[in-house]
Amino acid sequence: MSFNMHFPTASGLKELEVEQGEMLFVLGPNGSGKSSIMLHFFRLNQTRAIKISAYRQNWMQTDLPDMTLSAADAINNHLNQQEASDESRYRDSVAGQRPALTLSNLANRENERSRIIAKLYDENSEDFLRNYANNSSSPVSVINDLFYSCNLNIKIEISSTGWFTATKNGTASYSIAKLSDGERSALLLASDVLSAKPDSLILIDEPERHLHRSIIGPLLIQLFNRRPDCGFVISTHDPDLPMLVEGAKTLLVRSYNTSFWDADLISSDQDVNDDLKRDLLGARRKVLFVEGTESSLDRPLYNLLFPEVSVIPKGDCREVEKAVSGVRSTQKINWLSAFGIVDSDGFDQHEIEKKREKCVYAVPFYSVEAIYYHPEIIKKIAERNAQVRGGNAEEMAQSAIDAAIDAVRTQVERLTRIGAKKTIRKIILDRIPDDDKLMENKEFIIKYDPVSIHENKIQQVNNAIESEDWLNVLVQCKIRSSDARGAIIRVLKYTDYVSYEASVIKLIKDCRDTRHFVRELFSDLFVKLSQDASGV
Numbered sequence: 001m002s003f004n005m006h007f008p009t010a011s012g013l014k015e016l017e018v019e020q021g022e023m024l025f026v027l028g029p030n031g032s033g034k035s036s037i038m039l040h041f042f043r044l045n046q047t048r049a050i051k052i053s054a055y056r057q058n059w060m061q062t063d064l065p066d067m068t069l070s071a072a073d074a075i076n077n078h079l080n081q082q083e084a085s086d087e088s089r090y091r092d093s094v095a096g097q098r099p100a101l102t103l104s105n106l107a108n109r110e111n112e113r114s115r116i117i118a119k120l121y122d123e124n125s126e127d128f129l130r131n132y133a134n135n136s137s138s139p140v141s142v143i144n145d146l147f148y149s150c151n152l153n154i155k156i157e158i159s160s161t162g163w164f165t166a167t168k169n170g171t172a173s174y175s176i177a178k179l180s181d182g183e184r185s186a187l188l189l190a191s192d193v194l195s196a197k198p199d200s201l202i203l204i205d206e207p208e209r210h211l212h213r214s215i216i217g218p219l220l221i222q223l224f225n226r227r228p229d230c231g232f233v234i235s236t237h238d239p240d241l242p243m244l245v246e247g248a249k250t251l252l253v254r255s256y257n258t259s260f261w262d263a264d265l266i267s268s269d270q271d272v273n274d275d276l277k278r279d280l281l282g283a284r285r286k287v288l289f290v291e292g293t294e295s296s297l298d299r300p301l302y303n304l305l306f307p308e309v310s311v312i313p314k315g316d317c318r319e320v321e322k323a324v325s326g327v328r329s330t331q332k333i334n335w336l337s338a339f340g341i342v343d344s345d346g347f348d349q350h351e352i353e354k355k356r357e358k359c360v361y362a363v364p365f366y367s368v369e370a371i372y373y374h375p376e377i378i379k380k381i382a383e384r385n386a387q388v389r390g391g392n393a394e395e396m397a398q399s400a401i402d403a404a405i406d407a408v409r410t411q412v413e414r415l416t417r418i419g420a421k422k423t424i425r426k427i428i429l430d431r432i433p434d435d436d437k438l439m440e441n442k443e444f445i446i447k448y449d450p451v452s453i454h455e456n457k458i459q460q461v462n463n464a465i466e467s468e469d470w471l472n473v474l475v476q477c478k479i480r481s482s483d484a485r486g487a488i489i490r491v492l493k494y495t496d497y498v499s500y501e502a503s504v505i506k507l508i509k510d511c512r513d514t515r516h517f518v519r520e521l522f523s524d525l526f527v528k529l530s531q532d533a534s535g536v
Contacts, residue, residue, distance in 0.1 A: 140158060288340070
């Protein structure tokens with residue numbers, strides 16, 4: 001049995017179904033239209049749908065599930081009508097009754113099982129009784145099993161007087177109202193799912209709101225496995241959550257304009273490795289993979305230069321190239337445009353062009369920090385400083401560049417050894433056979449001349465220094481490993497690198513001409529990224 005999940009888009013109706021035993025995640029940022037599309041899905045399947053809201057009350061007025069079965073059914077029917085209204089997105093007129101209703105539904109399912117077992121026992125139907133007992137578990141015992149496997153060390157019981165109680169690590173029983181916020185949320189969520197009628201569509205809104213990720217992932221998976229007769233739709237902000245459920249579909253909701261949604265579907269059969277899929281689940285339609293980590297100098301600069309693009313750090317050059325290739329070679333996610341930026345550190349012009357053909361662009365310097373210390377940037381910063389502190393901006397900029405060249409002059413040996421090592425490492429990595437050739441039983445030898453490579457580096461750097469070509473020094477050297485940066489910031493009257501680099505970011509942000517200049521350093525990357533994803 002399937003559940004109809006179609007929804008309107010700008011290009012027409014998007015057909016989508018969720019089968020029994022399937023899970024669909026609805027992922028998107030605040031304001032993207034997740035709540036609206038969840039309401040739309042509920043209305044499409046109203047007679048079979050159960051909605052579990054993110055903002056619902058989870059504290060309890062009583063531990064006694066004192067609703068009769070008929071009263072609980074009446075309230076369930078009333079809630080089903082209310083959940084279909086527009087108001088349900090932001091108002092709950094029966095918030096106080098929900099916990100009691102959930103406990104009553106759980107108790108009723110527990111009692112229903114007990115009645116069936118008693119009836120079979122009275123009828124001396126031993127075979128049927130044994131079969132039923134072996135194939136149906138007490139809902140409360142299932143909850144306790146789930147809690148144990150999720151490292152929630154509590155046990156739920158129904159006392160002889162009908163009250164729900166809890167124990168923790170063998171302690172005396174206490175009221176479930178005294179459970180922690182997360183424990184109560186887990187109990188209510190599990191109770192709602194286990195109490196649902198067969199063939200239900202269960203819509204869960206932001207389960208991570210009250211539960212830690214280490215709990216909600218295993219809990220959802222096991223609840224899902226316990227109810228293969230139901231379909232699940234889960235709305236979430238957490239891009240890691242869909243990664244925990246094998247075979248799940250993910251709907252990326254980007255925007256809603258009251259008439260249609262802008263959304264993309266990643267289905268379970270798409271050939272994307274888990275690490276890459278995790279990146280893409282939180283990404284816009286255009287993705288820029290860069291070297292470094294979340295805290296690297298690269299990311300704030302690229303976010304500023306290339307707005308409306310998801311900038312995703314991927315470690316080193318090889319990881320960036322692999323990520324770009326992985327996205328571009330997977331036709332089932334062709335709504336994404338992937339590009340990469342890597343440090344040029346040792347690549348010749350032919351290699352840079354070959355990378356660009358694969359949509360991987362090389363920073364036109366040894367590494368990205370060179371952009372912060374580009375002579376044109378230094379001049380712009382000097383001009384700003386002169387306006388505030390006085391002095392001749394042109395002389396200040398030239399003095400900073402001269403001081404940087406002098407700093408490099410004293411460290412040529414060390415800087416060129418760093419560059420030579422990186423070139424050698426690149427030679428080795430580039431010549432390692434691919435997986436298919438590794439086991440061909442052929443000897444392979446990688447030859448290189450470290451002395452010649454190092455001497456060539458020294459010659460290139462000395463030529464740049466002698467000609468006072470600071471731009472060429474930035475191409476040849478990793479200035480982060482020298483005192484050149486310190487020399488520049490001292491002349492420009494900055495106390496540290498952080499404050500200087502923050503000033504560069506502000507300059508690029510404030511000055512359109514500077515932004516344009518820096519973007520031009522990356523050839524036509526900005527133009528490519530500015531094109532529509534379908535046209536790249």
